[in-house]
Amino acid sequence: MRFGLFVPQGWRHDLVGIDPADQWSTMRDFAAHIDREGSAWESIWVYDHFHTVPKPSPTEATHEAWTLMAAFAASTSRVRLGQMCTCMGYRNPAYLAKAAATVDLVSGGRVEMGIGGGWYEHEWRAYGYGFPGVPDRLGALREGVEIMHQAWTTGSATLDGTYFQVDGAIVQPQPLQQGGIPIWVAGGGEKVTLKIAAEYASYTNFHGSPEEFSHKSEVLRGHTERLGRDFDSIVRSANFNTVIGESEADVARRLDAIEARVAPFLGPEVTARFMADYHAPTALVGTPAQAIAQLADMRERGLGYAIHYFPEAAYDRSGVELFEREVVPALG
Template identity: 75%
Template sequence: MRFGMFVPQGWRHDLVGIESSDHWNVMHGLAAYADAPGSGWDTIWVYDHFHTVPTPSHTEATHEAWSLMAAYAASTSRVRIGQMCTCMSYRNPAYLAKVAATVDIVSGGRLEMGIGGGWYEHEWRAYGYGFPPIPERLGRLREGVEIMHQAWTTGQATLDGTYYQVDGAIMQPQPLQHGGIPIWVAGGGEKVTLKIAAKYASYTNFGGTSEEFAHKSDVLRGHCDALGRDFSSITRSTEFRTVIGTDAADVAARLDRIEARVAPYLGSEATARYMGEYRNRSPHTLVGTPAEIVALLDERRELGLGYTVIYNPEAAYDRSGLELFAAEVMPALR
């Protein structure tokens, strides 16, 4: 199993209380920690969002994903860099393919391309994208991935699609990575998203309960079989919101500190929703001691999980949770 970590960028109210002038120092410091030889981390990740969650804030930062990609490309040297995931409709796909190729070159060939259909209606409408129905968002995803695939494997792209039209878009220079930048298709939609993944993806990203993960894996296998693709050539990944402590008391104390930090910015109702997933240990979270988290991930590994990406809400304030995960969870699952 391989491992990635999200670097906080404000989206989940994970830079509150820190002066905006200090944000880059905090973010770059965490990237440098992950980049260091022997850190254990394979990738660092950002989200592609413009407004905070669970409530949009008029005062709190959300740093833009592809600006950060370029910055991390230039300021790290070992760790791979990615977004989980870029919203297809926020940027023209030919333009995005060009941006990504440049970032790949700056990084020395370390870029991962996470891509999805998008979902955050508030920011869609606020930024003037409208909010098309799911079939259109997925249609844009399908056409956009085709354009990127062409661009990175042939040096140009042409598509007269329903949503995108490009005519001989030149993609020079090419990404450094042979065969193009690895594509991560995010989402578990069974009829469209996983079919796109079966055709184009090197990685998928979906979660849920163990039963849901196993079911979606079977659906992905079926799409691969229909296309004549080797199912094992696609690595399945899951993102987990993670709070880890040395014992139960440490876990509880960390949860209390997180709640105290975000409550003034979210209000009681949103705070309850925000913390509920952690305190109730939803399928999207890893909350517990190293032994408990190893057991949860080992169950998923038996079902085919090959890549775990964690988001740690303490990271900007306290790196000890990341360090504990790297020291005690990763070695047990490598």
């Protein structure tokens, strides 16, 4: 199993209390810690969002994903760099292909392209993108992935589509990576999203219960078989909200600290919703032994890549280090 983790960027209220002038150095230093020689982490990730969750805050930061991609490309040297996931509706795909190719060049060929249809209605409307229905968002996703695939494999893209029209859009220089930047198609929609993944993706990213993961894996297998593609050529990944402690008492202490940090910004009702993510069956919350058992089950179901979000990472790296020290060697 391979491992990545999210850099705190504000979207999930994970930079609260840190002066905006110090937030980049907080993110940069955390990335540098993960980038160090001998680290077990393969990749770092950011979210592509503009407004905080679980409710938009008019004062709290959410740092922009592709600006961070460029910054991390220049400030790290080993780890791969991804977004989970870039929203197709936020940028013209030909422009996105061009920008990503440049970041890939800056990074020395370390970029991953996470892409999806988007869902956060508040920021869609606030930024003037409207909020198309699901069929239109997924239709745009399909066309956008085709444009990026063309751009990275031929150096230009042409498509007279329903949602995007490009005519000989030149993307030079090409990404450094042979065959273009690896595409991660995020989402578990069985009729459209997983079909797009079966055609274009090097990786998928979907979550849910272990049983849901197994079911969607079989749906993906069916799409690949109909296309004549090797199912095992697509690495299946999932994201985990992760809080790891030396003991159950340590886990409880960490959860209490997370709740105390966000409560002044969210209020009691929203804080309860926020913390529910860490009590859900799909969360990875517990001791190293419990985490190993949960991930081992997912590995048996075909999970090849686990990407972890540690809500305390900007303030306390000990959970990340405990995971790296005890969980990764048991599964890596």
